[in-house]
Amino acid sequence: MSAFQVPIATNRCATGIPTGRLAIWWVLASEIVIFGGLVACYLLFRFRHPEWAAEAEHTKLAAGAINTFVLLTSSLFVVLAHVAASNKDTVNARKYLIWTILGGLIFLCVKAYEYTSEISHGYTITRSVFWAFYYTATALHGLHVIGGMTIMGLLLPDVAKGKNLQRVEYIGIYWHFVDVVWLFLFPLFYIASAAS
Amino acid sequence: MTSSSTHADMAHAADSHAHHAPQSFWSKYIFSVDHKIIGLQYTLTGIFMAVVGVYMSYVFRMHLADPTAHIPFYGVLSPAAYNSLVTNHGTIMIFWVAMPILLAGLGNYCIPLMIGCDDMVFPRVNRLSFQIFFLSTVLLLVGFMAPGGAFGGAWTSYPPLSAKVEYNLTPHGNVIWLLAVALEIVAFLLGGINFVTTAMNSRAKGMKMFDMPVLVWMIVIATIIFMMSVGPLVAGAVMLLLDQTLGTHFFAAQGGDPVLWQHLFWFFGHPEVYVLLLPELGVVCEIICVFSRKPLFGYKTIVYTTFMVGILSMIVWAHHQFIAGIDPRMASIFSLTTIIISIPVAVIMFAMIATLFKGSIEFKAPMLWSIGLIVEFLLGGVTGIYLGSSALDVYFHDTYFVVAHFHYTLIPLVAFGGFAIFTYYFPKVTGKMLDERLGQIHFWGSAIAFNFIFIPLFFSGLAGEHRRIYDYSGFAELATPQMQSLRTMATHALLVMLAFQIPFVINVIKSLLKGAPAGANPWKANTLEWTADSPPPHGNWAELPEVHRGPYEYSVPGREQDYWPQNAPN
Numbered sequence: 001m002s003a004f005q006v007p008i009a010t011n012r013c014a015t016g017i018p019t020g021r022l023a024i025w026w027v028l029a030s031e032i033v034i035f036g037g038l039v040a041c042y043l044l045f046r047f048r049h050p051e052w053a054a055e056a057e058h059t060k061l062a063a064g065a066i067n068t069f070v071l072l073t074s075s076l077f078v079v080l081a082h083v084a085a086s087n088k089d090t091v092n093a094r095k096y097l098i099w100t101i102l103g104g105l106i107f108l109c110v111k112a113y114e115y116t117s118e119i120s121h122g123y124t125i126t127r128s129v130f131w132a133f134y135y136t137a138t139a140l141h142g143l144h145v146i147g148g149m150t151i152m153g154l155l156l157p158d159v160a161k162g163k164n165l166q167r168v169e170y171i172g173i174y175w176h177f178v179d180v181v182w183l184f185l186f187p188l189f190y191i192a193s194a195a196s
Numbered sequence: 197m198t199s200s201s202t203h204a205d206m207a208h209a210a211d212s213h214a215h216h217a218p219q220s221f222w223s224k225y226i227f228s229v230d231h232k233i234i235g236l237q238y239t240l241t242g243i244f245m246a247v248v249g250v251y252m253s254y255v256f257r258m259h260l261a262d263p264t265a266h267i268p269f270y271g272v273l274s275p276a277a278y279n280s281l282v283t284n285h286g287t288i289m290i291f292w293v294a295m296p297i298l299l300a301g302l303g304n305y306c307i308p309l310m311i312g313c314d315d316m317v318f319p320r321v322n323r324l325s326f327q328i329f330f331l332s333t334v335l336l337l338v339g340f341m342a343p344g345g346a347f348g349g350a351w352t353s354y355p356p357l358s359a360k361v362e363y364n365l366t367p368h369g370n371v372i373w374l375l376a377v378a379l380e381i382v383a384f385l386l387g388g389i390n391f392v393t394t395a396m397n398s399r400a401k402g403m404k405m406f407d408m409p410v411l412v413w414m415i416v417i418a419t420i421i422f423m424m425s426v427g428p429l430v431a432g433a434v435m436l437l438l439d440q441t442l443g444t445h446f447f448a449a450q451g452g453d454p455v456l457w458q459h460l461f462w463f464f465g466h467p468e469v470y471v472l473l474l475p476e477l478g479v480v481c482e483i484i485c486v487f488s489r490k491p492l493f494g495y496k497t498i499v500y501t502t503f504m505v506g507i508l509s510m511i512v513w514a515h516h517q518f519i520a521g522i523d524p525r526m527a528s529i530f531s532l533t534t535i536i537i538s539i540p541v542a543v544i545m546f547a548m549i550a551t552l553f554k555g556s557i558e559f560k561a562p563m564l565w566s567i568g569l570i571v572e573f574l575l576g577g578v579t580g581i582y583l584g585s586s587a588l589d590v591y592f593h594d595t596y597f598v599v600a601h602f603h604y605t606l607i608p609l610v611a612f613g614g615f616a617i618f619t620y621y622f623p624k625v626t627g628k629m630l631d632e633r634l635g636q637i638h639f640w641g642s643a644i645a646f647n648f649i650f651i652p653l654f655f656s657g658l659a660g661e662h663r664r665i666y667d668y669s670g671f672a673e674l675a676t677p678q679m680q681s682l683r684t685m686a687t688h689a690l691l692v693m694l695a696f697q698i699p700f701v702i703n704v705i706k707s708l709l710k711g712a713p714a715g716a717n718p719w720k721a722n723t724l725e726w727t728a729d730s731p732p733p734h735g736n737w738a739e740l741p742e743v744h745r746g747p748y749e750y751s752v753p754g755r756e757q758d759y760w761p762q763n764a765p766n
Contacts, residue, residue: 004229004319004320007313007314007315007316007317007319007735008313008314008315008740009308009313009314009315009316009317009394009398010315010317010318010398012313012317012397012398012399013397014396014397014398014399014403015396015397017397019317019318019393019397019398022393022396022397023317023318023389023390023393026388026389026392026393026423027389029423029424030385030388030389030423030424030426030427031427032427033423033424033425033426033427033428034427034428034430034431035427035431036427036428037427037428037429037430037431037432037460037463038428038431038434038435040428041428041431041432041435041456041460044456045453125438125442125444126442126443126444126445128445128451129444129445129446129451129452132435132438132444132445132446133446136434136435136438136444140431140434
């Protein structure tokens with residue numbers, strides 16, 4: 001295969017917004033309706049089933065709170081990486097991206113602990129529709145965390161060389177979205193329980 | 197300093213046009229990143245699947261005409277196979293024919309050519325999009341080889357039938373079907389992001405938003421409708437998959453809700469109709485202007501009404517569920533929105549008819565298909581008003597009236613529109629002209645036969661004939677000779693319509709072998725794709741065009757020529 005050449009189309013900019021940034025917003029627009037559909041379904045069920053509040057007591061509020069903190073902190077790191085990339089400071093951009101990835105990793109570890117503990121206590125995906133929603137929504141979100149971490153990992157070599165630094169910003173926008181989704185899931189599945 | 201400055205550097209570096217090295221067969225045609233090749237890959241896969249889908253309809257129509265007969269090229273049809281053929285006919289025709297040909301194929305081929313750039317903004321994402329689509333195609337067909345057979349729970353895949361193996365009896369077919377549809381959606385989301393971004397950012401120098409041909413607008417709006425409506429179905433597909441494989445109860449009556457799937461499915465499913473409709477209307481706008489030598493009537497009105505269609509299409513979905521036990525008050529709201537949406541569509545139709553007024557109309561094949569589309573789609577639209585009224589729909593629901601109605605909308609769009617695209621763009625894609633006489637025979641034969649397939653089905657539906665029934669002999673009031681004669685008439689007309697595809701096939705082969713050379717602009721059209729060579733080379737133009745005016749400057753007074761290409765300096 002001959003080497004790929006970036007077409008002229010990619011670098012045109014009729015809207016004044018760089019193509020990559022424009023595209024990542026469209027990606028998010030289509031992601032919002034995926035999570036939006038899932039959350040809307042959950043809410044419709046939740047209003048009809050007040051007894052789900054008792055089920056939500058068995059999710060781990062403290063672990064969820066720690067994860068919220070971890071994810072928000074990792075979003076700060078990705079902003080720092082973006083600032084560094086804008087200043088062509090490749091060393092710091094790379095460092096902060098790695099810290100962001102580490103944040104994602106901690107998030108996944110805590111999530112794995114939660115899943116293990118819940119499943120071992122019998123709160124499996126088939127226990128009730130509440131748990132089916134809980135596992136589906138958090139796992140879908142977890143896949144997005146893994147996706148974001150993977151892309152950041154793939155960006156690292158380029159960032160170190162100072163190539164395609166604009167991509168740091170784009171993955172940052174995506175990472176914020178993953179963060180925001182969690183900010184919906186956390187209250188819906190953890191805080192809104194009979195205990196609170 | 198932001199990333200836009202790095203971006204500007206890149207733009208500067210890439211300004212000089214790259215030299216295109218010769219490529220091997222594999223990189224040129226199979227793993228190509230060229231938008232034209234990807235568009236053709238989508239189109240050819242779509243045409244192949246159209247043959248598969250039509251074959252399925254041939255088999256079950258033959259069976260319905262004579263339930264005991266040995267069907268030529270098939271054999272005897274079993275009830276389970278009947279269900280899976282009906283299901284997959286619907287699935288294939290919507291997701292593997294209409295979507296790849298009308299949206300992906302047309303969009304990929306035309307958007308960069310019509311807005312005057314050398315490729316899509318993300319060519320490799322584009323290639324990935326087709327590869328995922330191809331994988332989904334293979335997966336869907338593999339379903340037929342799975343133990344238990346292909347999924348047979350209708351293309352709408354309603355639970356609990358689709359969710360529980362005890363009911364659908366296809367332990368692998370249902371999962372494979374769902375995964376194939378999900379992959380197909382992923383492919384179109386990737387393609388869609390490319391379409392919208394390309395149209396927004398990569399227009400030729402001098403081309404403003406309202407200098408884009410209406411076709412580009414329509415494809416972009418259709419893509420946005422798709423992206424905004426498919427998300428909940430993706431979530432729903434994940435939920436259904438978990439119901440099928442892990443035994444969750446999202447859509448089970450115990451704890452879950454089967455009607456929820458219907459909401460998720462139709463929240464996508466109805467906007468999908470407009471996703472298929474809009475690119476077709478765009479093509480018809482282009483063709484009508486070219487073949488009547490007149491500017492498009494109400495360009496901006498059409499664009500704004502199309503936005504209106506897009507918004508309204510999101511709030512009509514529950515008209516598919518009038519008998520699913522939804523609240524009657526909600527049903528009347530959805531009746532109202534459904535009837536309101538016919539207004540913007542009618543505005544577009546009237547604008548097209550007004551374009552024809554006092555034009556120098558030439559009934560070449562693309563024009564015939566376009567006018568045919570308007571006329572036949574009108575019948576589909578008008579019968580939709582019956583079904584949109586919740587009171588009438590209680591009677592019509594799931595009868596052949598519904599079947600005839602949506603075939604009267606989709607066949608004009610997909611078949612008539614598809615042939616309009618094919619005959620209009622064949623010279624551009626191949627560099628050869630099609631034979632006009634064979635084209636006329638093909639059009640009239642197909643169009644007349646098409647009406648004789650579905651008009652009888654309107655009547656049998658009115659008489660209460662339920663759809664998706666393998667054998668009517670158990671229903672005394674439907675097994676009468678009169679009802680049977682309507683079924684047989686539809687089947688005969690289908691055979692006639694199939695026979696009239698022979699002139700088309702001959703035409704294509706003959707024209708490919710020794711058609712007259714087309715030249716760059718055989719139709720004397722204004723839009724940019726006709727300023728490139730036929731077929732356009734990799735990169736489309738040696739020097740990318742600059743745009744000086746809108747796309748519909750036909751028969752401008754005081755000019756010698758009756759057309760004025762968008763890139764002509766004066």
